[in-house]
Amino acid sequence: MLYFIGIGLADERDISLRGLEVIEKCKKVYLESYTSKLQCDVKALEKLYDKKVVLADRKLVEREADTILDDAVDSDVAFLVIGDSMGATTHTDLMLRAREKKIKFEVIFNASVLNAVGIVGLELYKYGKTTSIPFPTKSYKPETAYDVIKMNSSMGLHTLVLLDVKPPKFMTVNQGISELLKIEDKRKEKVFNEDTLVVGCARLGAKDFVIKSGSVQDIVDLDFGKPLHCLIVVGKLHFMEEDALKMWK
Numbered sequence: 628m629l630y631f632i633g634i635g636l637a638d639e640r641d642i643s644l645r646g647l648e649v650i651e652k653c654k655k656v657y658l659e660s661y662t663s664k665l666q667c668d669v670k671a672l673e674k675l676y677d678k679k680v681v682l683a684d685r686k687l688v689e690r691e692a693d694t695i696l697d698d699a700v701d702s703d704v705a706f707l708v709i710g711d712s713m714g715a716t717t718h719t720d721l722m723l724r725a726r727e728k729k730i731k732f733e734v735i736f737n738a739s740v741l742n743a744v745g746i747v748g749l750e751l752y753k754y755g756k757t758t759s760i761p762f763p764t765k766s767y768k769p770e771t772a773y774d775v776i777k778m779n780s781s782m783g784l785h786t787l788v789l790l791d792v793k794p795p796k797f798m799t800v801n802q803g804i805s806e807l808l809k810i811e812d813k814r815k816e817k818v819f820n821e822d823t824l825v826v827g828c829a830r831l832g833a834k835d836f837v838i839k840s841g842s843v844q845d846i847v848d849l850d851f852g853k854p855l856h857c858l859i860v861v862g863k864l865h866f867m868e869e870d871a872l873k874m875w876k
């Protein structure tokens with residue numbers, strides 16, 4: 628049996644009781660270690676579970692998935708994901724492969740960045756497509772995030788912008804904003820400029836979380852501290868949303 632277990636956003640204590648009970652009976656415990664970052668050390672997980680936790684990098688999950696699946700044929704295997712386990716397509720792929728191989732699986736949910744942003748006070752129902760900004764390289768400078776913001780904003784919708792994770796590198800709110808400003812400079816479509824209303828978030832779910840709202844020029848130089856960071860581009864505001872944003876000015 629393969630268990631997909633979301634372990635929450637901050638530290639070892641965010642796992643659900645159900646998740647913890649399942650881990651107790653698992654022979655092998657993998658932690659997907661490349662799409663997000665915990666606010667604690669893996670050792671803290673191992674101490675709580677009293678089990679060895681094997682780090683699963685992109686290569687293992689995407690190209691050598693059979694290693695995980697083969698383990699789950701005749702024993703219980705836990706596949707831990709930071710946040711919620713179904714918040715990234717790569718895990719859906721593993722689920723589909725398990726199904727193909729007739730391996731039973733179960734999903735144990737947890738909080739995800741996708742709903743944790745609810746704390747900001749912008750209605751979750753009023754977000755458009757979520758997008759992400761990858762670290763640009765000399766030959767790869769995608770403008771997808773800009774296009775998604777353009778589309779969402781044209782409908783008055785908010786945009787959640789996830790920021791690249793390439794351990795040990797984590798994109799900051801500041802870097803995310805400056806990538807979008809560079810694209811605006813080039814395209815000049817008035818999608819994202821110094822006056823655009825944004826919310827920068829860091830370490831949602833942790834005690835030392837930071838949320839700051841304001842125009843791009845208010846936010847671009849603020850220090851949000853340790854990873855993980857994400858950015859919200861604000862769409863059309865209801866008066867209650869306006870009030871909520873004042874909390875984070």
Ligand SMILES: C[S@@+](CC[C@H](N)C(=O)[O-])C[C@H]1O[C@@H](n2cnc3c(N)ncnc32)[C@H](O)[C@@H]1O
Pocket residue numbers: 636662663708709710711712713714715738739740741788789790791792828829830831832833855856857858
């Ligand atoms: C692929 S998503 C993680 C999905 C994860 N499985 C979940 O359910 O939350 C990773 C990106 O989400 C954002 N993110 C994740 N957790 C966060 C947190 N606690 N605070 C702020 N941003 C976060 C960051 O931009 C990060 O690069």
